[in-house]
Amino acid sequence: MRRILLSTAKILISAALLYLALRxxxxxxxxxxxxxxxxxxxxxAIAVTFLQIFVGVLRWREISAECGAPLELSRAMRYNxxxxxxxxxxxxxxGGDAVRLWLVARAGAGWRAATYxxxxxxxxxxxxxxxxxxxxxPWSYTLITDPNGRSALLLLDFAALAGGLGFLVFGALxxxxxxxxxxxxxxxxxxVVANRVIFNRSRGPIVAILSILVHVLAVVxxxxxxxxxxxxISFGQIFLLVPPVMLITxxxxxxxxxxxxxxxxxxxxxxxxLAANEGVNVSLLFGAVFFIVGAIGGLVWILSAEKAAxxxxxIGVPE
Numbered sequence: 001m002r003r004i005l006l007s008t009a010k011i012l013i014s015a016a017l018l019y020l021a022l023r024x025x026x027x028x029x030x031x032x033x034x035x036x037x038x039x040x041x042x043x044x045a046i047a048v049t050f051l052q053i054f055v056g057v058l059r060w061r062e063i064s065a066e067c068g069a070p071l072e073l074s075r076a077m078r079y080n081x082x083x084x085x086x087x088x089x090x091x092x093x094x095g096g097d098a099v100r101l102w103l104v105a106r107a108g109a110g111w112r113a114a115t116y117x118x119x120x121x122x123x124x125x126x127x128x129x130x131x132x133x134x135x136x137x138p139w140s141y142t143l144i145t146d147p148n149g150r151s152a153l154l155l156l157d158f159a160a161l162a163g164g165l166g167f168l169v170f171g172a173l174x175x176x177x178x179x180x181x182x183x184x185x186x187x188x189x190x191x192v193v194a195n196r197v198i199f200n201r202s203r204g205p206i207v208a209i210l211s212i213l214v215h216v217l218a219v220v221x222x223x224x225x226x227x228x229x230x231x232x233i234s235f236g237q238i239f240l241l242v243p244p245v246m247l248i249t250x251x252x253x254x255x256x257x258x259x260x261x262x263x264x265x266x267x268x269x270x271x272x273x274l275a276a277n278e279g280v281n282v283s284l285l286f287g288a289v290f291f292i293v294g295a296i297g298g299l300v301w302i303l304s305a306e307k308a309a310x311x312x313x314x315i316g317v318p319e
């Protein structure tokens with residue numbers, strides 16, 4: 001009953017926010033801007049999304065190897081594409097993470113190693129996003145002149161950055177009692193793994209570059225969407241506005257980020273002195289691209305060995 005109520009709440013939040021955001025949009029005017037060139041740009045956006053998934057796979061493999069759950073490249077890519085499908089269908093923005101965890105654990109890595117690899121992967125991605133936003137703050141302040149927008153950006157980013165750094169500091173603590181409580185024991189263990197990955201001389205720079213690239217590719221996807229409708233928005237503006245929106249969208253309070261993303265994008269565009277309706281347009285098409293990729297992930301899931309082997313013997317992972 002609790003899960004049903006939680007899922008219902010997320011559906012209602014998505015529906016309410018989408019309703020409020022769509023009040024600013026003339027859908028007939030949006031569709032009238034579509035041409036053959038628009039479809040080409042949407043196709044490029046889909047291709048870049050698969051590239052983003054692949055880059056995320058490379059990072060996840062580095063982290064999962066550190067967690068004792070090594071994955072073949074093809075298997076990890078399949079899991080991430082399948083995860084993209086469940087991100088769109090489960091009542092959470094992180095539903096795909098839960099499915100990836102289940103797949104890795106069921107493949108023979110064990111629940112602990114699988115959980116650690118997914119949790120650390122998500123944490124490092126969040127830290128990288130916060131760092132990217134902080135690095136772009138001087139330009140964001142020039143773009144966003146609204147005092148409320150500036151305050152919201154600072155509060156959001158430094159809260160995320162403080163949480164990420166606090167997570168890493170937590171992993172550096174040597175207090176014995178941290179290992180006696182169930183919750184602190186596992187969070188501390190994940191933080192220890194994150195520190196080992198980030199500050200490793202060979203693995204750390206690779207993970208850092210891949211993490212930043214994942215978020216830059218999200219900006220490129222949004223830029224392709226902007227080009228598809230010939231919106232009067234520059235790449236620099238998209239680069240500054242999309243990362244904070246993605247940070248807010250990571251909160252698991254809606255269905256696949258729908259509603260939250262549209263409302264936040266419209267608000268961000270308004271703070272930057274741009275047309276709020278264009279922000280909603282970009283967000284809707286951005287979400288549509290991920291929905292299409294998720295649908296392809298659904299086909300991969302239906303045809304996968306993991307789907308066919310449900311209830312039978314686990315599928316082994318390489319040592």
